[in-house]
Amino acid sequence: MERKPRLGSQIPLLRQKSPLSGWAQFGIRVGLLFALLAFIVAVHWIDRESFVDSVDGEISFADVIYFTMISATTTGYGDIVPVTEEARLFDALVVTPARIFFILILAGTAYTFVIKRTWDTYLMRRLQRTLSGHIVVAGYGTSGGEAVDELIARGEDPRKIVVIDQNPESIAKAERLGCIVLQADATRDETMEAVRLRQANTMIISAGRDDTSILICLTARHLCPKLHISLAVRAEDNEFPARAAGATTVINPTSFAGLLLAGSAHGAGIADYLADLASATGRVRLHEREIENFEIGKPLSEVAIGLGVRILRNNKAIGFWEEGAKKLETGDRIIEIIPGFAFPPCN
Known part of the structure; x- marks a missing residue:
């Protein structure tokens, strides 16, 4: 039996990037506009006897194009008007919705190809200046x-x-x-x-x-x-x-997973502690920083914040048990274990 989605739940929709370029989409929009205008011009020309021209009394093909354009753009000068019910209904039920459609397409095109691109370019340049x-x-x-x-x-x-x-x-x-x-x-x-x-x-x-x-x-x-x-x-x-x-x-994530698995073979506590060290949500975590001036000359075991476990000196790693760990030097960076809730500024 088909399972119906719960009320208020959202069904994910498939999305795919359009294969058409921006200019191709622009061309389609322009084509739709001209196709709709051509249809309205054709109907007006076939039904031209339903219109009155207050200037010369005759409706030419140029008059039909003129009337169609000013109707579609909501200008309307009143020199050419529909006089039969059929013509007025066509203007009310077809030309008016088409006029709204024109405005939506033109506004959407202007936003997509002019306003949005200009705004996005401005934001990108602003971000680049401040990064x-x-x-x-x-x-x-x-x-x-x-x-x-x-x-x-x-x-x-x-x-x-x-x-x-x-x-x-x-x-x-x-x-x-x-x-x-x-x-x-x-x-x-x-x-x-x-x-x-x-x-x-x-x-x-x-x-x-x-x-x-x-x-x-x-x-x-x-x-x-x-x-x-x-x-x-x-x-x-x-x-x-x-x-x-x-x-x-x-x-190497695979190697790290192997380390956790190997550690768990000697007790679950080792794997848990390693996971704690690697995560910001653990009870403890590793923190790397440059030593403060007042720490120079002190042993690694007396660092001010956490439990010092390693010194990084001249691209060389020095363990807490080694001779070099007995005296911190200018420029040293240290790796220490700190409580998980502590977030000292990173250097």
Whole structure:
């Protein structure tokens, strides 16, 4: 038995991008207008005996075109008028609705091809002038979407997140979150320029295919040699090419899932704790920051905010048990474990 939707529920509708270009759609609208005008002119010409011309008393073909146009545009000078009931009914029941149809098409065309495009261009340029210190996310699939959700959960302003994707539905989802979106090919230089990548704080790449993600990374890296780029790959063999392409951090979701599974084999608590560290909603989480001036010279174990577990010094990782962790130095960045409810500002 067919199941009926509950009252008030919404049935999702299929959507597909129109195969027609903007100019083709414009041509169809103009064609409809001329076809309707031609039909009205033909009826008026066949029934021209039902009209009176107060100027010369004769209705020529030019008079018919003239009357049709001024009727359709609601001008009406009164020099040519319908005098029979049939002509007046035709004007009332056909020409008047056609007149409304003309106005709707003309207004819609003007909005689509003039007002909307001009307004969208203005908004894009305004956004481009103000974008700075933002996060660029290339690819809004499963991983990219979860990354954006996690960023927002960690307190990141969605207006400082720029999402690039070629899928209109993915773009619509990101836009509903309040993100700035761009439906474009992230492998192209002009796309990176449009999102002001040089002014960005970091970039996250998760295009769904490793080769596409690596190509996006190459494009971004040659434009921004110092930008922090995090890239997700699916195949372990692609981790090295991703780093060679310029990725600062390479994430393999499959490998991470394997780590959680392996940890759970020795107890559920290990897997739960790792999940907590990776999520903004966990009881604890990892936080990376540059040390404060008053922390210089102190051991890692005495950091001010959380529990220090690693030092990042001159592109080298130093564990809390190593000799280098006994004294923090200028320029050090530390990774610490903090309570999940704490959201210190990111440096």
